[in-house]
Amino acid sequence: MFSKSCEYGIRAVIYLAANSTETKRCGIKPIAAKLEIPSHFLGKILQKLARENVIHSIKGPNGGFFATEEDASKAMITVVNVLDGPSVFSSCAVGLKECSDEKPCPLHNDIKPFRNALMHSLSSKSIKTFADTLGEDGTYLVV
């Protein structure tokens, strides 16, 4: 479904929404350790999200990554779009270049509603919404 980068990114962003604020930042190493993600790899993912203004970061002592209120209120699909691109939800399931309602591939009508529904769900729910479902101890995100 999603690439590893995207899986990691989604989890990390939810983590940031639950555990960081503009003044309380999270370093890569603690996040990576908690979520069991290779730290340098996660670094790149968060850097990309920061460049695209989905989250924020500050260098130096007491620096780190964080999600502002505004960041956390963004739709989860934003993260997917940055990391895997919008084609996850639109490209043909069997790889045809041309596949549409007018000229559908054999699976089109079976897959389209599923993908549309998921896309809608991730478009309507914010990152914060997902963070709010986490257990007290931050379970539901790890292992």
Add this chain to the structure above:
Amino acid sequence: MFSKSCEYGIRAVIYLAANSTETKRCGIKPIAAKLEIPSHFLGKILQKLARENVIHSIKGPNGGFFATEEDASKAMITVVNVLDGPSVFSSCAVGLKECSDEKPCPLHNDIKPFRNALMHSLSSKSIKTFADTLGEDGTYLVV
């Protein structure tokens, strides 16, 4: 969603259901040319499906791959299970090892119903069903 192998396999199997019989076999090269798939790569995919008895093949002159009536009546999910494995529909969307109704990842409840619906659709519809939706000229499978 699916791997390239699986995409190719699905298209080829539908093609065989529409264009082959026990006595009218299709060589790899014609199939690959029609569907615009690398022929040797497609060969391996069809060989795997034949080993798993999803389709059949015969060597020698006038040989080739084909789908019997029985083959074509199999559920489309069979092809996916052979080529990508059943985990496509069950593995956690954000990569957690443990993710279930009891201990769901944050996206679990959003993704599960749609994946189940898709899985059910591919389980209940036969390869032949998909083949029957093809245009006269075999469009809807190519490019």
Add this chain to the structure above:
DNA sequence: CAAATATAAGACTTTTTTGTCTTTAGAATG
């Protein structure tokens, strides 16, 4: 300003997936 801290960035390696090529083996036909 100097030292320490933490992200930014890019080179590099490994693994997986995808694709190619060559050889082998089985079946039909003259």
Add this chain to the structure above:
DNA sequence: CATTCTAAAGACAAAAAAGTCTTATATTTG
């Protein structure tokens, strides 16, 4: 039985994805 046709199989190559490592850059603090 020899030839020819076609799948089967495995070695090999290329590309993409995933992961690692090193150096640079910005920021805070003494």
